[in-house]
Amino acid sequence: MGMTSLPEPVERLAAALGRLPGLGPRSAERLALHLVQSDASQVRSLAQCLLDARDTIAPCSVCGALTQSQPCALCADPGRDDTLICVVESALDVLRIHKAGVFHGRFHVLGGRLSPVSGVGPEDLRLDELEGRVRGGAVREVILALATDVEGDATCHYLARRLAGAGIKVSRIAHGLPAGSGLEFADELTLAHAIEGRREICG
Numbered sequence: 001m002g003m004t005s006l007p008e009p010v011e012r013l014a015a016a017l018g019r020l021p022g023l024g025p026r027s028a029e030r031l032a033l034h035l036v037q038s039d040a041s042q043v044r045s046l047a048q049c050l051l052d053a054r055d056t057i058a059p060c061s062v063c064g065a066l067t068q069s070q071p072c073a074l075c076a077d078p079g080r081d082d083t084l085i086c087v088v089e090s091a092l093d094v095l096r097i098h099k100a101g102v103f104h105g106r107f108h109v110l111g112g113r114l115s116p117v118s119g120v121g122p123e124d125l126r127l128d129e130l131e132g133r134v135r136g137g138a139v140r141e142v143i144l145a146l147a148t149d150v151e152g153d154a155t156c157h158y159l160a161r162r163l164a165g166a167g168i169k170v171s172r173i174a175h176g177l178p179a180g181s182g183l184e185f186a187d188e189l190t191l192a193h194a195i196e197g198r199r200e201i202c203g
Contacts, residue, residue: 010036062133064109064126065094074098074107081105082138086195087130087159088145089113089152097145103195105143108133113146113155125155127162134166141169143198160201171198 006014010032018028035043059065060072067073074080074094084105088094094107110125134142142163146152160170173195 006032059091059109063094063107064091064111064129065107066091079104083140084143085130085133085139085141086143086145089147093145097195100195103143106133110146110155113151114158115151122158122162127159130159131162131166134163134168139168141171143195144170144172144201145195146172156201169200171200173198 006029013035014025014029014032017023017031018025020028023031035046056068057066058070060067060070060075062071062075065072065074069076081104084103085108086097086103086105087108087110088097089110089112091109094109097103097107108126108130110127110130112120112125114120114122114125130142133139142159144156144159146155156172163170
């Protein structure tokens, strides 16, 4: 059954679903067909969950992780080490590293990485906020936990240069991450080794 033979509301639903990351046209079409044939109360419940999540979750005002309360639980935790900030690309990376259980400092979500090809420059990332936190005085080390690809490397070197005058150590997580990959492909033990084996990088 091709897209063109579907009723218009189903086509629109499939098109909307197809804009979600990781859903190709065929998967979106299958999902749309499944939803329109599902029990109406289940679909209403799903729609309400979407609205509730979107309305109640926001980036943490301090670190940028996703949270229901401001600041997030990790930023509000007085037991964490204020002298260490681990810089990650996405809010999901915060959860990955936290679950690994070896990092007890603070987090900072950049919201992406430098990518001239995609038009992502320094002004599109949460760099000013990071600088503000570093220059606040307590921080002695910034750990960069970014992907080991060209854009991740470029972002790390840019950050090392930008923070060079702050009188702090800038390090990057070490071995264990497959070349060219991000944190989503690493298990917790691998992440733990990567953080413990971090190395200083110079700007």
